[in-house]
Amino acid sequence: MxxxxxxxxxxxxxxxxxxxxxxxxxxxxxxxxxxxxxxxxxxxxxxxxxxxxxxxxxxxxxxxxxxxxxxxxxxxxxxxxxxxxxxxxxxxxxxxxxxxxxxxxxxxxxxxxxxxxxxxxxxxxxxxxxxxxxxxxxxxxxxxxxxxxxxxxxxxxxxxxxxxxxxxxxxxxxxxxxxxxxxxxxxxxxxxxxxxxxxxxxxxxxxxxxxxxxxxxxxxxxxxxxxxxxxxxxxxxxxxxxxxxxxxxxxxxxxxxxxxxxxxxxxxxxCGDPDSQAITGDGRIIFFNKLLDIARRDPAKYWSRPQFMELANYMWGSRHPYFEIFKQLSDKEFQAYSVAE
Ligand SMILES: Cc1cc2nc3c(=O)[nH]c(=O)nc-3n(C[C@H](O)[C@H](O)[C@H](O)COP(=O)(O)O)c2cc1C
Structure with a gap:
């Protein structure tokens, strides 16, 4: 689901x-x-x-x-x-x-x-x-x-x-x-x-x-x-x-x-944790770009288009414009991609 x-x-x-x-x-x-x-x-x-x-x-x-x-x-x-x-x-x-x-x-x-x-x-x-x-x-x-x-x-x-x-x-x-x-x-x-x-x-x-x-x-x-x-x-x-x-x-x-x-x-x-670092920017974009970065570093181990699409769907929903962009990218283009804020 x-x-x-x-x-x-x-x-x-x-x-x-x-x-x-x-x-x-x-x-x-x-x-x-x-x-x-x-x-x-x-x-x-x-x-x-x-x-x-x-x-x-x-x-x-x-x-x-x-x-x-x-x-x-x-x-x-x-x-x-x-x-x-x-x-x-x-x-x-x-x-x-x-x-x-x-x-x-x-x-x-x-x-x-x-x-x-x-x-x-x-x-x-x-x-x-x-x-x-x-x-x-x-x-x-x-x-x-x-x-x-x-x-x-x-x-x-x-x-x-x-x-x-x-x-x-x-x-x-x-x-x-x-x-x-x-x-x-x-x-x-x-x-x-x-x-x-x-x-x-x-x-x-x-x-x-x-x-x-x-x-x-x-x-x-x-x-x-x-x-x-x-x-x-x-x-x-x-x-x-x-x-x-x-x-x-x-x-x-x-x-x-x-x-x-x-x-x-x-x-x-x-909760007032003094050690917790401030978060700047959209966390989903930071996370998605991190996923892409990892897959680029070691595609044999980490690249899986279905996994990217599933996570994108969970994060943004299938009607979000990002999702549409990802669907149209070839594997090669996707691997080189990074989501802009
Ligand atoms: C994709 C997906 C997979 C899940 N797999 C497990 C699982 O393996 N074991 C488990 O105990 N709960 C599993 N759950 C249930 C969640 O751990 C959690 O109990 C449930 O989603 C309610 O919490 P939430 O409202 O924070 O999502 C899964 C939930 C989702 C959405």
Whole structure:
């Protein structure tokens, strides 16, 4: 699905509260910390070109990878290494997201990844894609909280003193399911954080005006586990509204990072971070030109016209004049191109 197809939600505005807490690092089990302004995993978007541009511009502090589906077996080490390479190559800490329905296999994959030097595992119980749901994985597991608990517990047992977190939606059909999901699936389990996308699986990306109210409930249900609020944070003001209104321990931004690649830095600035550099110019243009620059330096590794077009579509939408220009350029012209402000 393209960003332009996804309706945006206008959040209820509340009084802005200064949010020093978003600047405080979040402690991970086994040592190390990560930022409370987290990048949302994005399958299909977080390819080597994207990862390199993000890290060269210093746009985020760590990665949560898109999901790796563990179905019938634990993939060979070469496959696991290949999966994490674009993230590891950036030098930033990496949390690997796993998805599946078999607790033993997921736990075994987590052990293998741990040995490859990542800092943590995140378990996906949120993905609403038809293909994933039809296999009973991702968001479908919200209907099987006992199986979710087995997956979480077995992974925790297999990787003691290691960072473990989950990504959830507020329910499968209805957010009223949230209370029983917490109770049955995660209560009493030591997690480093729970990332909560405020929509239900059935809502996919549809508009809801209940985002803040649902996150308030999730924060209460999470108790001592830091609750990371996710959904429709497209500006520093959205981040401040979400954080101030819900008391969440952090925020996660996905599509917002595509619409404004400097969003994380903008949020830090809004929170009064003295170390955050000022941003001058249009962040999307800076980012897109960085992508082009990387592809020019090493076309064999990074040039992919479909990836450029997809990112342009997410950033500007298919009706934007830039998009039209890109469509008409030959590969050679595109590679030599740079977007002017
Ligand atoms: C293209 C795309 C790919 C995504 N892939 C994943 C994924 O692999 N794992 C995951 O947990 N969430 C994935 N998500 C969901 C986002 O991480 C996030 O939860 C969701 O987009 C809501 O946050 P946002 O409003 O900040 O975009 C994906 C979202 C998009 C748009």
């Amino acid at each position: 393209f960003l332009s197809d996804m309706p945006e939600v206008t959040m209820r505005k509340t009084a802005a509260i200064p949010l020093q807490n978003l600047l405080q690092p979040l402690q991970l089990a086994g040592g190390g910390t990560v930022s409370r302004i987290m990048p949302g995993p994005m399958e299909g978007i977080m390819h080597p070109l994207f990862c390199k541009a993000v890290s060269e511009l210093g746009l985020i502090d760590f990665w949560i990878t898109p999901f790796l589906r563990i179905s019938t077996d634990v993939p060979r080490d070469s496959r696991l290494r290949h999966f994490i390479r674009p993230f590891v190559e950036t030098g930033l800490p990496v949390i690997v997201q796993l998805m599946g329905i078999n607790p033993e296999l997921i736990a075994a994959a987590a052990v293998r990844f741990r040995e490859l030097g990542i800092v943590g595992i995140n378990l996906n119980f949120a993905c609403p894609s038809k293909q994933v749901i039809s296999g009973g994985a991702g968001g479908a597991l919200l209907r099987k909280p006992e199986l979710m608990r087995q997956i979480v517990e077995q992974t925790a047992r297999a990787c003691p003193d290691f960072s473990l977190s989950v990504k959830l939606r507020t329910g499968y059909e209805d957010s009223a399911e949230m209370e029983s999901i917490f109770e049955q699936a995660v209560s009493g389990i030591k997690l480093d954080f729970i990332a909560m996308h405020f929509r239900t699986v059935k809502e996919m990306y549809r508009k809801t005006d209940q985002g803040i109210e649902r996150i308030v409930r999730a924060v209460k249900l999470a108790g001592n586990v830091p609750l990371i609020a996710n959904g429709d944070i497209f500006s520093a003001e959205d981040a401040i509204t979400m954080s101030g209104a819900t008391g969440c321990a952090g925020i996660m931004i996905a599509r917002g990072l595509l619409k404004d690649p400097f969003l994380s830095r903008r949020i830090r600035q809004a």
